[in-house]
Amino acid sequence: MSSLRQVLTLFEENRIPLTIEQVARNLDLDRGMAEGMVTFWVQKGKLRLRTVGCHTCGGNSGCPFMPKLADMYELTRIPVGACQNKNTG
Amino acid sequence: MPMTIALAGNPNAGKSTIFNALTGSQQHIGNYPGKTIERKEGLLHLPNQQEAVVVDLPGTYSLTSFSAEEIIAREFILEAKPTAVVAVVDAANLERNLYLVVQLLEIGIPLILALNMCDVATKRGIEIDRSSLSRQLGNVPIVPLVGSQSVGIDELKAELQQFTTPLEGPNPITFPPLLERERVALSNLIEAEAVLTQYPSHWVALKLLEGDTDLSTKVPASIQEATAQAIQRIVESANEDPDILIADSRYALIGLWIQSAVHRHADTTITISDRIDRVLTHPVWGIPLFLAMMWLVFQFTANVSAPYVDWVGGVIEGPITHRADALLTALHLNQLWVRSLVVDGVIAGVGNVLAFVPVLVCLFLALAVLEDSGYMARAALVMDRFMRKFGLHGKSFLPLVVGFGCSVPAVYATRTLENETDRKITAFLATFMSCGARLPVYVLFGAIFFGRSAGNFIFAMYFTGIGVAVLTSLLMTRFVFRGKEAFPLMLELPPYRIPRATNVFHEIRTRTASFLENAGTLILAASFIIWLFLSIPMRPSGSFADVEAGDSLYGNVAQVMAPVFQPAGFGDWRASGALISGFVAKEVVIASLGQTYVGGEDGPAMTESVSAGDDLKMVGISLGDATLLTLQETINIVPRSLNWVPNVDIPEVALVPTADEEEDTLLEGALADAFTPISALAFNIFILLYIPCMATVGAMRHEFGTRWMLAQVLYTLVIAWAAAVLVYQVGSLL
Numbered sequence: 069m070s071s072l073r074q075v076l077t078l079f080e081e082n083r084i085p086l087t088i089e090q091v092a093r094n095l096d097l098d099r100g101m102a103e104g105m106v107t108f109w110v111q112k113g114k115l116r117l118r119t120v121g122c123h124t125c126g127g128n129s130g131c132p133f134m135p136k137l138a139d140m141y142e143l144t145r146i147p148v149g150a151c152q153n154k155n156t157g
Numbered sequence: 158m159p160m161t162i163a164l165a166g167n168p169n170a171g172k173s174t175i176f177n178a179l180t181g182s183q184q185h186i187g188n189y190p191g192k193t194i195e196r197k198e199g200l201l202h203l204p205n206q207q208e209a210v211v212v213d214l215p216g217t218y219s220l221t222s223f224s225a226e227e228i229i230a231r232e233f234i235l236e237a238k239p240t241a242v243v244a245v246v247d248a249a250n251l252e253r254n255l256y257l258v259v260q261l262l263e264i265g266i267p268l269i270l271a272l273n274m275c276d277v278a279t280k281r282g283i284e285i286d287r288s289s290l291s292r293q294l295g296n297v298p299i300v301p302l303v304g305s306q307s308v309g310i311d312e313l314k315a316e317l318q319q320f321t322t323p324l325e326g327p328n329p330i331t332f333p334p335l336l337e338r339e340r341v342a343l344s345n346l347i348e349a350e351a352v353l354t355q356y357p358s359h360w361v362a363l364k365l366l367e368g369d370t371d372l373s374t375k376v377p378a379s380i381q382e383a384t385a386q387a388i389q390r391i392v393e394s395a396n397e398d399p400d401i402l403i404a405d406s407r408y409a410l411i412g413l414w415i416q417s418a419v420h421r422h423a424d425t426t427i428t429i430s431d432r433i434d435r436v437l438t439h440p441v442w443g444i445p446l447f448l449a450m451m452w453l454v455f456q457f458t459a460n461v462s463a464p465y466v467d468w469v470g471g472v473i474e475g476p477i478t479h480r481a482d483a484l485l486t487a488l489h490l491n492q493l494w495v496r497s498l499v500v501d502g503v504i505a506g507v508g509n510v511l512a513f514v515p516v517l518v519c520l521f522l523a524l525a526v527l528e529d530s531g532y533m534a535r536a537a538l539v540m541d542r543f544m545r546k547f548g549l550h551g552k553s554f555l556p557l558v559v560g561f562g563c564s565v566p567a568v569y570a571t572r573t574l575e576n577e578t579d580r581k582i583t584a585f586l587a588t589f590m591s592c593g594a595r596l597p598v599y600v601l602f603g604a605i606f607f608g609r610s611a612g613n614f615i616f617a618m619y620f621t622g623i624g625v626a627v628l629t630s631l632l633m634t635r636f637v638f639r640g641k642e643a644f645p646l647m648l649e650l651p652p653y654r655i656p657r658a659t660n661v662f663h664e665i666r667t668r669t670a671s672f673l674e675n676a677g678t679l680i681l682a683a684s685f686i687i688w689l690f691l692s693i694p695m696r697p698s699g700s701f702a703d704v705e706a707g708d709s710l711y712g713n714v715a716q717v718m719a720p721v722f723q724p725a726g727f728g729d730w731r732a733s734g735a736l737i738s739g740f741v742a743k744e745v746v747i748a749s750l751g752q753t754y755v756g757g758e759d760g761p762a763m764t765e766s767v768s769a770g771d772d773l774k775m776v777g778i779s780l781g782d783a784t785l786l787t788l789q790e791t792i793n794i795v796p797r798s799l800n801w802v803p804n805v806d807i808p809e810v811a812l813v814p815t816a817d818e819e820e821d822t823l824l825e826g827a828l829a830d831a832f833t834p835i836s837a838l839a840f841n842i843f844i845l846l847y848i849p850c851m852a853t854v855g856a857m858r859h860e861f862g863t864r865w866m867l868a869q870v871l872y873t874l875v876i877a878w879a880a881a882v883l884v885y886q887v888g889s890l891l
Binding site: 071072073084098099100103104105112 | 218221251253401415
């Protein structure tokens with residue numbers, strides 16, 4: 069499997085938002101290269117940047133209380149079967 | 158005609174620094190035609206007196222057509238045909254930067270590689286074999302630079318001077334055979350049909366196979382059809398889109414270049430950050446130091462902000478209330494219900510919450526300083542070791558830290574955890590972390606009942622929350638989710654640095670602005686609803702907005718709940734009413750207390766007419782006093798902290814006469830009469846542990862379903878009530 073495809077597969081298998089560092093560490097890639105590959109999938113519309121903050125407080129520039137967390141990326145569409153584990157509590 | 162040199166590179170590769178170093182003050186800044194993107198041109202004098210026009214292209218990561226910057230950069234290179242393109246790359250982040258270089262090589266333009274930030278690369282132990290890299294790029298000249306110090310600029314100028322035609326070398330870019338075949342065939346077709354003749358046909362073919370939307374609209378239908386067929390053949394044969402194959406080939410090539418030309422040495426030098434870390438992240442001392450740091454934060458927050466809290470409270474209760482009253486009279490709107498809405502509803506509700514803005518400013522200041530200095534990441538590391546002992550996943554710390562700000566994003570931040578069980582436990586625990594909205598309640602009660610120990614009280618509240626979270630975690634991992642394994646946290650620790658004022662002020666400004674926005678929307682709405690319920694009479698003797706609070710709809714509902722809290726020492730209906738309204742948002746507790754304990758009462762100044770001038774004088778004088786008192790409290794943090802050590806007795810500074818120090822607001826006075834220190838403590842424990850606000854409950858339901866949300870609501874109510882009763886009953890015995 070190509071390195072680019074591995075990046076997308078990593079998101080599909082984990083089904084959770086990941087940071088660039090996590091992608092790089094999991095696939096043993098250089099951080100810069102991982103960043104470029106994630107950007108490729110963002111441009112292709114498969115991944116998107118995910119903001120962790122919420123909109124309950126009315127803050128315009130994201131959540132004011134959020135400590136600075138690393139940018140996270142997630143799949144734009146969750147593959148079939150990915151919701152199996154949700155709401156099982 | 159002067160030669161033209163284009164500077165291309167990734168954003169933040171140091172392109173503009175090199176542009177400035179090459180051109181000095183001889184620059185012209187305009188816009189690209191029809192675009193808002195800046196076009197920078199400058200004149201370069203080469204050592205042999207030859208002149209060259211240097212164009213600083215927009216920073217891009219690639220030459221696709223996803224952004225206007227990319228289209229501008231590639232169109233300039235392809236259409237203006239510069240004598241040379243200088244690709245500025247960050248030597249410390251070569252893998253990312255080389256992606257653009259590959260694409261420049263694909264065009265086949267004369268290229269020079271400016272290897273910028275070599276000093277940073279060296280510091281990170283990155284050694285680049287320039288001759289090997291140059292060979293692999295097809296004999297592209299490479300010039301090492303430290304643009305910020307103008308190191309290597311003369312060498313770059315010399316290289317540009319002798320750069321007439323690029324050295325011939327093997328084409329370094331190769332694609333899989335299937336792709337290459339289709340590219341050549343498409344390229345031949347483009348040449349045969351004389352399409353886009355200003356561009357190299359092999360490059361147009363490659364871009365069309367990549368699905369370049371900009372170029373595909375510029376070619377005739379026959380080429381579009383041929384492209385679609387070629388793409389289909391590639392997909393059928395390789396089971397992969399051509400753009401993925403192309404990008405993957407580029408990354409594979411970069412990987413090979415890096416493998417043979419870049420060597421990384423383990424950095425064995427011990428930096429100042431390493432030395433500090435030996436102490437601050439020490440396995441034994443790390444936690445006490447973290448606790449001490451947080452204790453100082455709360456001392457600072459409570460003591461330094463207190464004079465300003467009193468000042469804002471006094472201004473709201475005095476001058477602002479006077480002016481609002483005067484305005485209503487002038488506008489002939491001084492009917493009973495209008496005045497009640499403005500003074501008892503809005504001013505007593507929102508005003509009492511706004512009085513705590515100084516507290517939040519102080520907290521945000523302290524946290525922003527710790528965050529920007531690099532300490533917060535260390536705190537995560539230190540706490541991770543501690544939390545793993547209680548069965549918590551190492552990654553749980555981040556959502557828990559977020560919980561100190563607001564529980565809603567903390568619940569969502571659990572998405573960073575892989576395991577559903579870890580997510581549920583962490584979200585469950587995050588609500589026990591004291592969110593920013595609970596802080597004003599602690600500060601209010603701390604100031605009334607614990608005086609100068611208010612900081613200790615707040616510190617104790619925060620760590621009681623952590624303690625309950627740890628106990629809950631132990632219970633859950635033992636009885637609900639057995640056999641759960643805890644994994645260590647992987648964190649990248651940034652080097653320590655002196656906090657930058659701009660970053661710190663930005664943090665304070667955005668966070669405070671959001672609190673104010675909240676006060677102007679949610680809290681205002683809640684205050685209005687509470688006022689409405691307080692205005693509706695439940696006995697025939699009263700009329701709308703002219704009813705004793707206890708006889709109102711609000712009072713009657715709260716009185717039903719009040720007996721439940723009797724064993725906890727706060728069976729007063731006004732306290733239980735505040736707890737009910739606190740479900741909307743925890744700041745509303747203050748608004749509600751203000752409306753029930755203070756609303757309807759005239760402040761001292763309301764009994765007599767006060768002129769605007771007197772009000773202004775009072776604002777100015779009290780601000781001066783508050784500032785002096787704040788200065789005094791700031792200085793006294795040091796002796797007050799050291800005096801905890803046995804046999805140490807450092808005298809405190811007194812800038813303000815003791816009599817002027819304490820001046821209770823109306824709400825403080827009313828609460829001092831209604832609560833005892835022990836019932837106030839029990840009340841705050843309940844606030845800390847009971848149901849989070851409705852937004853958090855909604856987030857829990859959204860993420861984990863109704864059952865889990867209900868379980869949490871029930872658990873938090875039971876544990877909050879039990880803890881408050883325990884504190885009150887045990888405290889009363891002492």
